[in-house]
Amino acid sequence: MTANTTFPSLLEAFFTDRLLQQKQVSPHTIASYRDTFCLLLRYAQQRLHKTPAKLTLAELNAPLIIAFLDHLQQERGTSARSRNVRLAAIRSFFQYVALQAPNYSSLIEQVLAIPSMRYERNPIEFLTHAEIDALLAATDQSTWSGRRDRTLLLLALQTGLRVSELISLHWQDIVFGTGAHVRCLGKGRKTRCTPLRKDTVVALQTWKGEQQGSSEAPVSLVRGASL
Structure with a gap:
């Protein structure tokens, strides 16, 4: 050898x-x-x-x-x-x-030739409208972090983005206006685009205005972090 x-x-x-x-x-x-x-x-x-x-x-x-x-x-x-x-x-x-x-x-x-082991796949569970409303209402809108968390939760609930995908998003990955959507690099290094509802677009625009970040800044910017 x-x-x-x-x-x-x-x-x-x-x-x-x-x-x-x-x-x-x-x-x-x-x-x-x-x-x-x-x-x-x-x-x-x-x-x-x-x-x-x-x-x-x-x-x-x-x-x-x-x-x-x-x-x-x-x-x-x-x-x-x-x-x-x-x-x-x-x-x-x-x-x-x-x-x-x-x-x-x-x-x-x-x-x-070693076989994979079979296992039961649990059905995919989802939140009801009442549970979604309760989750969003749990954020404290009087605080900076609460407003950020509500925006990210709303985005995650609407698009199904993974946590790793959410925290890697930058403002340049979000397209506003006609055909508003978010681009992300997901599992398997595949890029996908997901349309955004009007309420999510409004929340993101409001958050972006408060953050006052550049297009290269992360959407989930931690307060005090450098742009």
Whole structure:
């Protein structure tokens, strides 16, 4: 095995080359994959009594990975859904390894064949009109932070933006006037546009006037933060 096809070098290249440069995945994906391999390396070290730097690809076989996934559920209380997220990260690594170390094709095929675990999907719940009104009414409109919170809640309730999407919004991402809408870079680095209702447009315009920020300023600006 050459130096650049050892497990440590492949894992490093997977993060720096595959994820960051080639696929340009989001920081959230990087963090999720990092956490997966931190857990896997700790488990392998305890089971094989070898430091991560001395692990080989041959040792990270399907039986060990299945045992690791079972360990997550049985001893750490990981849900089936989270187990599948960990497995997806491991699969992504081995798909990359398949291109870099084809001499491990059999091992890789076995790892990629590990099935995801089925789980019941709960129906998507939503707030009633009364609950929405109560949530918006809970904000203190006599305070700066209360007015900000009501504006962001109204925007989230109307558009369904995630918290991470909300806090990353800048005024240049919001288009007022005819065809008012908000643009955001969401999951999978996909840009989407969502139309805005008149009441949401009015709330955003009022908030923007109070904030007096530039187009590059974040919508969720914390008071006292630099523009």
